[in-house]
Amino acid sequence: MTDSMQTEKEMKASATEKEMKVPQPRLKRGGMIALITMCNAIAPLSTDMYMPALPDMASYFKAADSTMNLTLVVFFLFFALGILVFGPISDKIGRRPTMIAGISLYIAASIACGLAMNVYFLIAVRILQAIGAGCMIAVSTAIVKDQFSGSTQGTVLAVAQAFSVLGPVIAPLLGAQIYRFFSWRADFFMQAIITGIIMLLALLMKETLPENERLDTGILRTFGRLGTVLKNKKFTAFLVSIIIIQIPMMSYIASSSYIYENQFGLSSTMYSLYFAGTALVTVLGPILYIRIRKASSYLVSFGIFGICLLFGVLMFLIGHKSPLAFAVCFAPIMMMSAISRPFATAILLNMQRHDTGSASSLTNFSFTIMGAVGMSLITSIWTDYILGISMLAMITGVIGALFCLALRAKLGSGSLG
Numbered sequence: 001m002t003d004s005m006q007t008e009k010e011m012k013a014s015a016t017e018k019e020m021k022v023p024q025p026r027l028k029r030g031g032m033i034a035l036i037t038m039c040n041a042i043a044p045l046s047t048d049m050y051m052p053a054l055p056d057m058a059s060y061f062k063a064a065d066s067t068m069n070l071t072l073v074v075f076f077l078f079f080a081l082g083i084l085v086f087g088p089i090s091d092k093i094g095r096r097p098t099m100i101a102g103i104s105l106y107i108a109a110s111i112a113c114g115l116a117m118n119v120y121f122l123i124a125v126r127i128l129q130a131i132g133a134g135c136m137i138a139v140s141t142a143i144v145k146d147q148f149s150g151s152t153q154g155t156v157l158a159v160a161q162a163f164s165v166l167g168p169v170i171a172p173l174l175g176a177q178i179y180r181f182f183s184w185r186a187d188f189f190m191q192a193i194i195t196g197i198i199m200l201l202a203l204l205m206k207e208t209l210p211e212n213e214r215l216d217t218g219i220l221r222t223f224g225r226l227g228t229v230l231k232n233k234k235f236t237a238f239l240v241s242i243i244i245i246q247i248p249m250m251s252y253i254a255s256s257s258y259i260y261e262n263q264f265g266l267s268s269t270m271y272s273l274y275f276a277g278t279a280l281v282t283v284l285g286p287i288l289y290i291r292i293r294k295a296s297s298y299l300v301s302f303g304i305f306g307i308c309l310l311f312g313v314l315m316f317l318i319g320h321k322s323p324l325a326f327a328v329c330f331a332p333i334m335m336m337s338a339i340s341r342p343f344a345t346a347i348l349l350n351m352q353r354h355d356t357g358s359a360s361s362l363t364n365f366s367f368t369i370m371g372a373v374g375m376s377l378i379t380s381i382w383t384d385y386i387l388g389i390s391m392l393a394m395i396t397g398v399i400g401a402l403f404c405l406a407l408r409a410k411l412g413s414g415s416l417g
Contacts, residue, residue, distance in 0.1 A: 021146060022146060024206055026205075027205055027206075031201060032205070035202065035205060036143060038201070040140060040141075042133045044279075045191060046130070046191060048175065053179040054258075069375070071122055071126050076250070078126075078131050079130040080134065080364075080368035080372065082102070082131035082135050084361050085361075086102060086135035087138040087358055087362075090139045091214060091358060092215045094207050094209050095142060098139050099205075102132045102133075105128060106135075106136065107132075107192045107195050109125050109129035110192035112125040113126060113129060114187075134368075141345065141360040143208050144160075144349070145349050153349075228358070229362055237407055238344070238348065239363065241400065241403035241404055241407050242304075243344075243369075243370040244370055245308060245396060247395075248392045249371065250374035251392050253371075253375065255378045257275075259326065260274055266323060277327065278327050278330060282338040284335055285336065288335075289339045298408050301404045302401060304340055304343075304400070305397045305400030305401045306401065307336050308333050308336055308400065311329050311333050312389075314329050315329035315386065319389075326386060344363065345360075374392060
């Protein structure tokens with residue numbers, strides 16, 4: 001009986017080792033997933049927490065909406081830059097030291113944001129905060145490939161994405177209450193505190209990229225690996241076809257506080273509840289992806305863009321009627337964006353046998369840049385933000401479907417992953 005129990009334990013340990021390519025005696029599997037998940041939640045944490053206070057921050061700084069919007073747009077542009085830079089660096093010097101450097105920068109910049117005395121200083125330190133956040137997401141995505149393989153890899157990506165959706169749900173609720181009882185400055189201090197937890201997990205993590213698998217080229221040549229990945233035509237074609245789903249998603253992030261508070265006249269607390277409710281629906285996206293991940297890649301892509309188009313049309317027709325109508329119209333689009341991230345990341349990472357950090361960087365960079373485009377378009381072209389989001393959703397649905405058709409014609413009907 002004892003021998004049987006011992007054998008069973010050994011079999012379980014062996015199975016765990018297969019799931020975890022690099023043993024993590026301190027964090028174990030759960031701790032690694034927690035680290036990956038929290039790093040993936042850093043972008044919504046950095047934006048959604050202070051969103052309820054954004055209209056009043058504009059009054060405090062005596063800044064126009066477009067100027068305050070730069071605190072979001074600039075964040076995402078430099079977030080994308082951080083993603084692009086630190087993925088290849090982690091391929092050269094390792095995941096752990098790169099991640100710790102990015103976390104340290106983010107914490108320092110968050111504190112500086114909370115101390116900002118004018119909007120331009122806030123914009124400047126948001127740049128530093130964004131670079132640190134970009135480092136965290138690039139390295140954590142590469143760690144998924146380092147640690148997990150096969151179906152487990154896709155499941156971890158989906159689970160991380162599903163739990164990271166709690167960021168957009170909790171952040172505006174938490175941010176609204178912090179703002180209500182303290183001030184908008186406390187929102188940024190809270191970001192620093194939460195990221196301190198990520199730092200503790202990173203310090204407990206064992207390095208996931210062995211020295212013999214690291215790039216041995218100079219640092220400038222390390223960045224050249226980005227070009228090597230882009231030469232993979234299949235990788236680049238699919239990446240271009242899927243990233244535009246971020247345009248309507250991030251246009252909503254940039255304008256939602258103005259829509260709910262200014263257009264519909266809701267309080268910051270009510271806005272945070274609507275925003276959180278919409279975001280909560282998106283947790284179904286990664287869960288749905290787990291169930292459909294074995295379906296045809298093209299079928300999933302067409303589904304994503306078809307739903308985006310359908311609900312864009314519905315928003316155009318009834319989105320102005322009430323905050324509830326607007327939220328109901330946008331929630332499915334938000335869900336499609338949530339599906340697209342684990343769906344695309346799993347396919348793109350497995351298209352590259354090597355240069356995982358570079359592939360991770362290019363994937364996240366492209367999604368982020370396309371999101372920044374959406375954030376810029378909504379406030380620079382439209383004054384009626386609901387109309388703008390509905391138009392962007394419809395355009396994205398049509399263009400995305402056309403991209404999928406072109407990709408299928410060029411690469412054939414086989415699976416992309």
